[in-house]
Every structure is written in structure tokens, then in C-alpha cells.
Amino acid sequence: MADHITIRKADGTWSVRAGGAVLGESSDALELTEGDYPPVIYFPRSDIAMAFLDQTEKRSHCPHKGDASYFSVVTKSQTLVDVAWSYETPKEGVARIKDHLAFYTTGDVTVEQL
Numbered sequence: 003m004a005d006h007i008t009i010r011k012a013d014g015t016w017s018v019r020a021g022g023a024v025l026g027e028s029s030d031a032l033e034l035t036e037g038d039y040p041p042v043i044y045f046p047r048s049d050i051a052m053a054f055l056d057q058t059e060k061r062s063h064c065p066h067k068g069d070a071s072y073f074s075v076v077t078k079s080q081t082l083v084d085v086a087w088s089y090e091t092p093k094e095g096v097a098r099i100k101d102h103l104a105f106y107t108t109g110d111v112t113v114e115q116l
Contacts, residue, residue: 006037007066009098015116016043018050018105020085021077026050027116032098036066043113044102047088055103060084068093073103075111085111 012033018025028049035041060072073086086105089096107113
């Protein structure tokens with residue numbers, strides 16, 4: 003793992019909401035800290051209502067984590083485009099985030115500890 007990345011089990015229970023709807027709650031979330039960036043909570047896919055997420059064509063590459071795939075959240079009133087991402091085949095040093103999703107917490111998406 004890159005020296006500037008740490009992954010640990012996130013303390014407590016975490017929730018993610020989009021457009022007012024709860025997408026998931028987890029006591030098994032991971033907290034990834036990378037350099038000076040704020041920590042990011044990664045939720046196990048098994049704790050997320052995946053029926054509300056549609057994978058998009060967007061991709062990005064991180065030299066430390068690998069290739070990310072993006073998801074839009076579809077609510078009753080809107081589609082929140084590319085607000086979640088996942089590393090489908092993360093690099094070996096960050097393999098713990100496989101099968102997890104992270105969310106941008108701007109606008110209509112909130113991630114909070116309960």
C-alpha cells in the first residue's frame with residue numbers, strides 16, 4: 003500500500019442518504035485516509051440498496067488504488083449523476099476496498115455517523 007494511504011474499520015454505524023432517501027447503513031464501513039485529503043467512508047455493497055444505483059460509463063485512474071467505476075443514484079425526483087464510485091479490482095495494497103462504494107458528499111448526498 004502506498005505509504006500515504008491508510009484503511010481501517012470505521013468506528014460505529016454509518017449511513018448514506020441521497021435525495022432524502024436512505025441508501026444504506028453499515029457497521030462494517032471502512033475509512034480510507036489518503037495524504038492530506040479528508041477521510042472517505044467506503045460502504046460494503048451488501049449494505050447499500052444497489053437497486054437505486056446505475057453504473058455509468060465514467061472511469062478514472064488513481065496510481066495508488068487503481069481504476070474507479072462510477073454510479074448514478076436514481077431517486078423519485080432526480081438522477082444524481084456519478085455521485086458514487088468503486089474500485090472493482092483495486093491494487094493489492096488497498097484490496098480491502100474491493101466490493102465497497104464511496105460517495106461524493108456534496109449537494110443531495112450525505113454520509114454521516116449515526
